[in-house]
Amino acid sequence: MQQLNLQKLVILEVNMKLIAEYTEQNLEVLTEADEKGDKKYAIEGVFMQANKKNRNGRIYPKPIMEKALNKYNTEQVDKGRAVGELNHPEGPTVNLDKVSHKIERLEFKGDDVVGKATILETPMGKIVKGLLDGGVQLGVSTRGMGSLENRNGAMQVRDDFILSTVDIVQDPSAPEAFVNGIMEGVEWVWNNGVLKPQEVEEMETEIKNAPRKVAYETSVREFKNFLSLIKSRTF
Numbered sequence: 001m002q003q004l005n006l007q008k009l010v011i012l013e014v015n016m017k018l019i020a021e022y023t024e025q026n027l028e029v030l031t032e033a034d035e036k037g038d039k040k041y042a043i044e045g046v047f048m049q050a051n052k053k054n055r056n057g058r059i060y061p062k063p064i065m066e067k068a069l070n071k072y073n074t075e076q077v078d079k080g081r082a083v084g085e086l087n088h089p090e091g092p093t094v095n096l097d098k099v100s101h102k103i104e105r106l107e108f109k110g111d112d113v114v115g116k117a118t119i120l121e122t123p124m125g126k127i128v129k130g131l132l133d134g135g136v137q138l139g140v141s142t143r144g145m146g147s148l149e150n151r152n153g154a155m156q157v158r159d160d161f162i163l164s165t166v167d168i169v170q171d172p173s174a175p176e177a178f179v180n181g182i183m184e185g186v187e188w189v190w191n192n193g194v195l196k197p198q199e200v201e202e203m204e205t206e207i208k209n210a211p212r213k214v215a216y217e218t219s220v221r222e223f224k225n226f227l228s229l230i231k232s233r234t235f
Contacts, residue, residue, distance in 0.1 A: 016160060017148065018092055021054055022141045022169060023047055029132055030116075040118070041129050047106060047115035047140050047166050058148065058155045062111060065161070068144065069106055069113060072163040077103055084117065084143075084165040086124040092145050092164045100124035100168055115140070115166065128168055141169045 027045035034040050048069075050062040076082035082103035089095055101117040108114075117140075119125045119132075131138060146161030 016145045016162075018143070019058070019146055019148075019157070019161075020088055020141050020143050020167075021048070021056060021058070021060075022139060023049065025139075026137075027139065039129075041132060042104075042116055042118045043101070043138070043140070043168070044116040045114065045140075046112045048113035048142055050108075050111045050113070052111065053154050056155075058157060059151075060157045060161070062108075064157055064159055065113070066108065067159070068161045068163040069108070073106060076165075077106060082106075082165070083120075084167045086128055086168050088141065088143060088167055088169065092143065094165050098124050100128045103166055106166075117166070117168075131170070136170065139169050141167050143167055 023046055025046040027043045030042040030044055032040050048060070048065065050060045050065040053059050072082070080102075083094060083096075083099045084101055084103060085095060085098045086100040089098065099120065099122055101119050103115060103117045105116045106113055119128050128138065143164045143166070144162055145164060147158045148155040149158055150156075
């Protein structure tokens with residue numbers, strides 16, 4: 001009896017890649033004094049670009065980016081929940097202990113998404129302020145989940161794209177190397193929670209190594225375990 005493919009059985013939650021894109025645009029650093037005379041920082045500029053092949057050879061069609069942006073604005077920015085990190089972590093989830101900034105605005109101007117983010121008084125935010133005071137040129141890089149398809153020699157982001165956040169980065173080459181070396185080689189489950197890749201791999205290994213006479217039973221058992229794992233991590 002034919003074995004079940006564990007990942008193909010979960011529709012929409014699999015075969016999505018963690019994608020990072022560095023925006024090669026100079027940011028404007030805004031400073032102002034608060035009531036106590038302390039300097040407050042913000043960065044403003046182009047955070048994302050649609051309909052243009054980027055340095056990683058990917059294209060984000062504008063309708064797809066608009067859909068992802070509208071969802072992110074509604075669920076995160078408008079509710080004051082849109083925060084990002086200094087540099088990229090190893091997954092799609094925002095780690096609150098590494099947050100450096102709050103995203104205040106993201107809006108389309110032509111094919112560009114112009115954004116503004118305020119630097120927070122967090123440990124990572126203070127590092128960003130120190131770097132800015134030292135004249136270090138910082139940039140922004142989007143982090144999201146989605147699948148890709150090859151169209152005319154370019155990898156086009158598909159309609160399932162989800163914007164996770166916009167991070168602050170220093171090295172323009174870092175997101176590209178990170179994507180190619182870590183992110184795009186891993187398949188993730190995205191269903192209001194996070195499933196570690198190795199857990200899926202362990203389940204697939206269990207299925208592949210099962211004796212032929214119990215292959216189907218093993219597939220069913222591991223699939224049930226997989227669903228239980230997703231349920232336990234959904235909140």
